[in-house]
Structure formats: C-alpha cells, structure tokens
Amino acid sequence: MIFSALLMTFIAVLMAFYLIYVPIRASIMKTSNEAAGRVSRELEDIFIFVPANYVYSLKFGLMGLFGLLGFLFTYTSKPPFPFVMAGVLGLLGYFGPELVVVILRQRRRKKFSEQLVDGLAMMANGIRAGFSLQQAIEMLKDEMEAPISQEFDLVLREYKLGVELDEALWRCARRTKDADMELAVSAIAVTRKLGGNLAEIFERIVDMVRDRKLLAGKADALTAQGRLQALVVGLLPYVLGFFVFKINPDMMRLMWSTWTGMICLVLVVVLDVVGYVWVKKIANIKY
Template sequence: MDDFALPTLGATLLTCVFAVMGVHVYATGKAQRQAVVDRLSTTGRIPTVGRRRRFRGVDRRMRQTRYGKKLDNRLAATGLDLTVGEFTAYTSFLAAGLWFLGSSALASFFGPIAGLLGIWAAFAFLNWQRGRRNEKFVNQLPELSRILANATEAGLALRTALSMAADELEAPAGEELGKVADKLSVGHAIDDALAELTDRLPSRELVVLVTTLVLSNRAGGTVVGSLRNLTVTLEERKETRREVRTQLSQVNMTAFAVPLLGLGALLLMDQVMPGSLDKMTSSPLGQGAVIIALGLYALGFFLIRRMSKIDV
C-alpha cells in the first residue's frame, strides 16, 4: 500500500495544478473577450442591447450545412429576430404538438399529416413575412427615390446619398440601406452591394431603381431627372397595387376558407359519430380516400391562390 501512496499523491497534486492553470486560462480568456466586446460596443460595431439566444448548439450545427445557410438567408429576408437554430427548434415543437393534437382529437392516422402541416405552416409563415416586408419596402421606394434625387441635386455622391437615406427612412428600407452603406464603407462596389439588395428583396420596382443608379454611377452625368420621373411612376404603381390587392381580398379569403371547411367537416363527423374517423382510417381504402380528399383540398387552395395572383 505504501508503494502506491506516493504516486497517487503526486498524480493528485499534478491534477490540482492543471486544474488551477485551466481556471486561470479560462478567466483570462473571458476577461479579454469581454474587453474586446466592450471596446467594439463603444465604437458602435457591436450593438449593446440584444436578447439571449436559445438553442445555440443547434444553430451552430445547422449553419454548417447547406440547408442551414439557405434558411439563414430566408430568415434575414424576413426581418425576424430568429436564428436558424431557434426556427428549427420552434418548428419541431410545433410539428410535435400538432402531431399529438391530431392523433388525440381526430385519429392516429392524422398525427403525421398534422405534423407535416405544421412544418408547411412554418415555412409558409416565412414566405408570408418575406412578402409582407417586401411589400412594405416597395411602398417606401417612392420616398427613397425622392431622397436620392434631392441628395443628388444637392451635389452629394451616391454613397453619401444612400447613407443619408438609411438614416432618414424607417424599417425595412432603413435597415436594408444600412446594410448597403456598411458594405460600401468597407470597400464593396456599389454594383455588388445593390445587387445583394435586390437578391434579398426582389421586386420590379427595386430592379428599375437599382438599374438607374448603377447606370448613372457607371456612365456619369446627372440622374436627378430620371429619379424624379421614377418617383412619379413608383407612386402610381403603389396606388395600382393597393387597388388590386383590395379587389382580390375576397378571393384570397376563399382560398383559406376551402381547406378550413374540410377540417370542420372532419371534426363535425367525429362529434356526430364518435370513433368514425378511427374506423374510416383503419382500412387502406379509407386511408386512401382521406389522402385523396386532402390532396383535392390542397389543389383547390393552390389553384385559387394561383388565379388570384396578379403581378402589377
């Protein structure tokens, strides 16, 4: 026993020394990181306020994949304060909850269908939020064109005019132009920065405005007259889009009412005849009929939305 006492004591002391060194290195690194964050926050390169991010491990793993990078671009276009990991986790919780709700409220066969519906609803919400933000940005384009025209007429450079517009306009135009101004400040070309803007928020109006700015920047000369005429055109298109959207509001509501009527019919059937859905989905013939019915409802929704989509 005495032969093992000395090596054990030595190993214990060595472990304690390594532990103290590890704690010291960790504390030093944490202090240095905080000092860097404080210095950058003072210069404005890192925002001083922000919420604590959740699911950081999931977010780190998702960003390393191609799907995670595409999803990150989609989230950036929506303007939502969500990371890839948070969106993935929340979508998984939603799908699991709808799976359980569909299985318990209807029948076990409807559980996977409800889960897939939850995933589709999450991505449909992203598309809706992106379209809503894009629509709001398009409505701000006349004011943006007016600001650029006034700044150009006053003799300011295009880079300065874009920075001034980013400060004066509200979100989302202010945020997007702020990104463009940040890229220009670190040496990016105007063509590349504006091209990335059109990729994030695609629209015909923005393409026309960006093309006008890029051509004037390349060829030189005055662009005030073009921007003045473009402002009037954008105002007219804004009013036209508003009228078309008002006329098609009833058709869009019909598209959502059709599948809701089918879901209401299923719930009513289960309430009138308890257990009927379990009996119907217990056979392959009943399952096939349910799948065909759901497919027809989805086809009706798609066709109505397609017919009511008018590009102005």
Template sequence: MSSFREIAVPLWSSGLMIVATCLAFLAAGPIFETGLERALGRQGHRLRSLGLNAEFVSTLIGVWVFLTVALFLWLGVSLQIWPLAIVVCLMMLVAPRWIVALLIRRRERLFRDQMASACFSLGCAVRAGLALPEAITRQSRELPQPLAQEFRIISQAYGRGQPLRRALEEARDKLALEPFSLFVMVLSAALERGGPLDESLARIAGSIFETQRVERKLEIETASGRKSISTLACFPFLFLGGSWFFVPSMINVLFETIWGQWALAAIALLVGVAFVWGNAILNRRF
C-alpha cells in the first residue's frame, strides 16, 4: 500500500497541476494573447509582411509556453528539482524567438531565390513584346509561392486603377528585401524614363544568381561546423544518460542533492548558450 501511495501521489499531484495550468490559461486567454503579441513585436509584423501565418505561429508559441509552465511545475513542485526547472524553463521560453527568427530567415531566403528566376522570366516576357503590367500578371500565374502572391497583389492593385509604380513601391516597403527593392527601382526607372528593361532585369538576375552561389559556398564551408556544434551540444546529455546505466547511484546523487541539481542546471545553461553562440558565429556575414 505504501509503495502504491508513493507512485500515485506524485502522479495525482502532477495531473492536478496540469489541469490547473489549463484552466488558468483558458481564464487568462485574451490577456495572454495580448502579451504574446507584444512579445513577438517586430517579429510578428515581419511574419505577416512575408506572407506567413502569424496567428498560427502565435498559437504554437502559446502551446509551447503552456508546456513550459507544466514542465516547470512538474520539475519544481513534483520532483523538487528547482534549479533545473528554473534554468530549463527559462531556456525554453527564449527558444520561440530564436525559432521565429529562423523561420523569417528561411522565408527571406526563399524570396531571394525566387527573385532570380522571376527577373529572368519577366525580362523574357518584356523582350517578347508584352507590356510590363501584362508581364507581371503572367508571372503571377507562373511563379511559385510565395513570390507569386506578391506579383498577384501588384497586378490586382493595378487592375483596380492604382498606378503601377505605386503598387510596386507598396510591395517593396512591405517585403523590405534588397533584391526586390533593386527590382522595383529598375522597373520604376523604366516606367519614368524608359530604356532597355529586359537587359536591366537580366543583370539583376545575374547578380542574384551570383549571391546565391556565394551563399551556397558558405553553407558548404560551415556545414561541418554546424554538425560539430550540434554533436557537442548533445554529448553531455548522452554521456549523462549512458553513465546512468552503468553507475545509477552516482547519477541519482546529481538529482537528489541541491549541489548536484545546480551542477546540472549550470551544464544545461552553458550548453544552451554555447549552442546559440556557435550558430550565431556561423550565421554572420562579413
């Protein structure tokens, strides 16, 4: 009976804490959503400008925060591992901003990659005799997403009577990407003064292709470094798990004593900081 109580009481208390956390999040839903929107700040605006579903990302972050709070209560209240609970949950709360920044970088890169083929195709359409608005409308049907959506917005704005130059400038201000800004500058100059638009678009496409080549080269050169960072970040935890199979009493001391818990928390914090710092160094562009 005593052994059953030893197992049932922690499980029952953990379940009650999870239920209480769910009820608290449901009760404070609007306040939580407002706080989450403010926490995202510029990142949320950037997600929307790049055509990503910011509301869905906010929902996922809300679920992540809920799981973080539940984990904090489980580690701290049920297992009484407060140092590890504090450090691990603080790292989990910081992680969403890093993940959202990664999503934004990948989306921006996708736009840059698609801009090269878009400039080349648009130049071919203009060379074939199509007017610039007609060429943009055609590209909005042929280009892949998400760039096709931006071309479609420009085409629809022009169809509603808005000047083409203004529609291009609005798209430029929304995306805030260097290749697209250069693209709009060339089109605006062609609309204002004329000139060989197809040749200018071909030069832009060549410049973007060269930038892509350099980025791919940098990725290849830093791939081994990224793999080493991930391996080194996982090694302390793999070593800890492997040691538990051979000397469980020594590993149990780390979780049962306050100094052992602080040692584990310090290790987790150092590994997390080193992982983020290493990736930040590899992501730098000189």
C-alpha cells in the first residue's frame, strides 16, 4: 500500500515536471546540447571519439536510471526522502559523464608527463644523429606508446596538412596542458627562429624537465600525509555513519525520516566536502 502510494506520487511528480519542462524545453535542449558537445570535444582531446548525440542520450539515460534507483532503494523511508535521493542521484547520473572525462583527462595528462622526459631524450638523440626535427618526431611517434605517440602523431598530421611545425607543437602543448611541454616547445620555437644547436637545447630541456620531475616527486612524498588526511576527513563521517546504522538503525533512520535529520545530513555533506577541499589545497604545493 505504501509502495503504491509512493509510486503514484513519484509518477505525479514526473508529470508535473513534464508540464513545467515543456514550456522551457527549447532552452533546456540548447543547454544540454552545448554540454554534450563540450563533453564530446573534451573526449576528442584525449582521443576518445564519441558523437555528441550519444553523450546527450547517455546523460539523460543515466539521470533517469540513477533517479529511479535512488527512489526504489529508499521508497520505504518517510517522504520526501525518496524524492530527495532520486533528485540527488539523478543529478549525479546527469553529470557523471563530465566526472568520467575529468578522471580520464587527468590520467592521460599524468601518463603523458611521465613519458615526456624519455620522449625528449629520444628526440635529442635523433637530432644529434643527424635527423631533422620532423624525423625525430616521427621516430618518437613510432617508438613510444600512447598517449605521447598519439599527440605527436597529430602534430605530424597537422604539419603535413600545412600547419607550421611550431604552431602544431604549440597546439599539442595547449591540448595537453603540460608545463614541461610548454617549456620545451618555447625553447624549440626560439631556437628554430634565432638559430642554435637544437640537439644541445634538447639535452638541456631534458635535464631541466628531469629536475622538475624529481622536485615534484619530493613534493608528493612530503605532502603524502596531508593527502591521506584529506581522504580520512572525506570518508570518516560516512564510515562512522555506516557502523552506527549497523549498531542502532533506529537512531540513524531519524537522519532521513525527519526534516531535522535531513538538514543535518546536508550540512554534513557540505562541510565534509569543504574540509576535504581545504586540506587538499593545503597539501597541494605549486612548483
């Protein structure tokens, strides 16, 4: 009986949402299409090619699926908690593709940064052996793995289509957003414009980038405790809440069956996120 009433209420809310949605549908469609297009372009930057219309369908599909699951898992709770959970999980599903893109992009940039020293050293050896800069890039593209091989392959493709080599390298630096890559491209552009020993410049860049990586490793080691504290601050409230629920479920049930409890839950989540970001900022050393 309770489930039927909640289900009918959920359907009524969906119908009300539809009636509100129809008048502003054009604006919502435009915003959603722009968001889907942005996600699709960001995926292209990491060499994952997904059409924008697929991303658009995926976002709304995940929103509906997560919202329905949130409602079904909490329908026995006192209203409006099931609808709040449906809304929260629905938003999580809608913005899920963006979160996945951020994670994939960070992983790709990290791997590119790790490969960059070896790639620049390989190019320096090639230039010292008599290769041109283009031939050295081709050697790097053939010998190394993704993502650095993909990025420099795109540099060569753009160069063959008529883009200046320096400009193609700058596009690669902007696409990867790697400070060491920007430094290397800047040195290459200046040397090609003003003249100089390109192989020697490459060797100096490799030494400089290697020193920066060593400094970054030391900074990561020194701030490891701070990052662990941020993780503990972020997870501890939920772990404690889980164990309290196992020990005394009636007490914890008040947190989502009363307005006071739901307000407390929202405050816990907000303050927890603020604490996590704060500690993370403190432990993040700029170098």
